[in-house]
Amino acid sequence: MGKSSHDDGPSAAVGNVVVQDERESRPVAGSSGARTVVVAAVVFAAVAVAALTWAKWWPYAGKIAHALTTRSFEGTSALTGGARLPPAPSWHAAWSFTATYFRSVWPALVAALLIAAAIEALVPRGWLARQFARGPRRLGGSAAGGLVSLPSMMCTCCTAPITSTLRRRGAPPASALAYWIGNPTLNPAVLVFLAVALPWQWFGVRVVGGVLLVFGVTALVARLEDGRSVRSPEFERAPAEESLSPSAAVRRFGTALGRMLLILVPEYAVVVLLVGAVRGWLFPLETGPVPLAVVLFALAGSLFVVPTAGEIPIIHGLLALGIGAAPVGALLITLPALSLPSLLMVGRSFSPRTLVAVFAAVVALGVASGTVLVTL
Numbered sequence: 150m151g152k153s154s155h156d157d158g159p160s161a162a163v164g165n166v167v168v169q170d171e172r173e174s175r176p177v178a179g180s181s182g183a184r185t186v187v188v189a190a191v192v193f194a195a196v197a198v199a200a201l202t203w204a205k206w207w208p209y210a211g212k213i214a215h216a217l218t219t220r221s222f223e224g225t226s227a228l229t230g231g232a233r234l235p236p237a238p239s240w241h242a243a244w245s246f247t248a249t250y251f252r253s254v255w256p257a258l259v260a261a262l263l264i265a266a267a268i269e270a271l272v273p274r275g276w277l278a279r280q281f282a283r284g285p286r287r288l289g290g291s292a293a294g295g296l297v298s299l300p301s302m303m304c305t306c307c308t309a310p311i312t313s314t315l316r317r318r319g320a321p322p323a324s325a326l327a328y329w330i331g332n333p334t335l336n337p338a339v340l341v342f343l344a345v346a347l348p349w350q351w352f353g354v355r356v357v358g359g360v361l362l363v364f365g366v367t368a369l370v371a372r373l374e375d376g377r378s379v380r381s382p383e384f385e386r387a388p389a390e391e392s393l394s395p396s397a398a399v400r401r402f403g404t405a406l407g408r409m410l411l412i413l414v415p416e417y418a419v420v421v422l423l424v425g426a427v428r429g430w431l432f433p434l435e436t437g438p439v440p441l442a443v444v445l446f447a448l449a450g451s452l453f454v455v456p457t458a459g460e461i462p463i464i465h466g467l468l469a470l471g472i473g474a475a476p477v478g479a480l481l482i483t484l485p486a487l488s489l490p491s492l493l494m495v496g497r498s499f500s501p502r503t504l505v506a507v508f509a510a511v512v513a514l515g516v517a518s519g520t521v522l523v524t525l
Contacts, residue, residue, distance in 0.1 A: 246425025294324035298331030450483030
């Protein structure tokens with residue numbers, strides 16, 4: 150860890166991450182260095198805007214307009230695949246789920262990989278850490294991370310590559326956690342779908358629970374990362390130096406993208422295949438007493454993987470089967486917020502105790518959500 154943020158030395162601690170002083174962050178190559186940093190920022194913004202427009206903003210603009218016009222949300226339950234009940238574990242169940250899932254998420258996954266690689270190649274470390282640390286210090290950067298997550302509109306798995314890259318580039322733990330959790334739980338498009346597809350009580354619980362989770366829980370849980378600062382020889386260089394050479398930026402982009410394609414994506418696919426195979430076991434339809442059912446559904450929802458807005462058709466389907474509002478209500482928070490694949494994908498970026506704490510907090514909020522909904 151670096152010196153206290155009150156020190157006058159060349160480095161200071163922002164959140165849990167050691168960053169450089171403003172004097173060290175100035176371009177080292179005069180106007181040429183400053184110009185290169187600006188060009189890198191413009192290129193990164195172009196990549197991010199183009200990727201999100203293609204994968205998220207344009208498609209969801211049409212879906213939002215349709216939902217507002219019809220006052221409904223159309224979608225097939227990933228849990229049952231269009232059938233009435235979840236299938237028994239089998240190879241067919243695994244493959245059909247995985248194929249359907251990736252047909253739904255592949256544009257967002259491609260966009261996430263491109264944005265993550267662009268962050269690695271074009272965004273200076275010290276600058277990134279300082280931007281995410283802005284805002285109330287007691288929130289530890291979660292306010293900035295949560296707000297930045299809103300336009301991304303991704304599911305928890307597609308957000309994972311960007312989250313891991315943010316941590317590797319020096320973003321404080323609270324900021325990275327808030328970005329990761331904020332994408333699926335406070336997705337503006339999904340909130341519109343919830344408002345038209347479910348009673349107002351469900352919409353209200355989702356908004357309140359999402360805000361607590363993104364801006365409160367992440368700030369508290371991030372304190373478990375104390376002593377786990379992000380340091381490397383590259384981190385010690387002035388941020389402008391990383392972008393001075395276009396060839397170096399291209400090389401970093403290719404290396405980052407290749408690493409994710411060769412390691413992260415295959416791991417992701419294997420775990421999705423496993424979850425799809427056993428989804429019939431994850432959600433037992435006969436669970437005994439209501440309190441036990443709420444806990445079991447909260448646990449299952451935190452492990453199961455769904456595409457963006459995939460929780461809505463699952464909730465509709467389970468309610469149609471006669472499952473009570475309390476256990477189904479637990480899925481309102483847990484299904485979008487986390488999944489087993491996303492937890493494993495960010496496993497190298499946070500300590501095990503941090504991820505366990507996040508998982509426990511999501512389950513607890515799911516239980517609370519179900520309990521509140523059954524009383525409204």
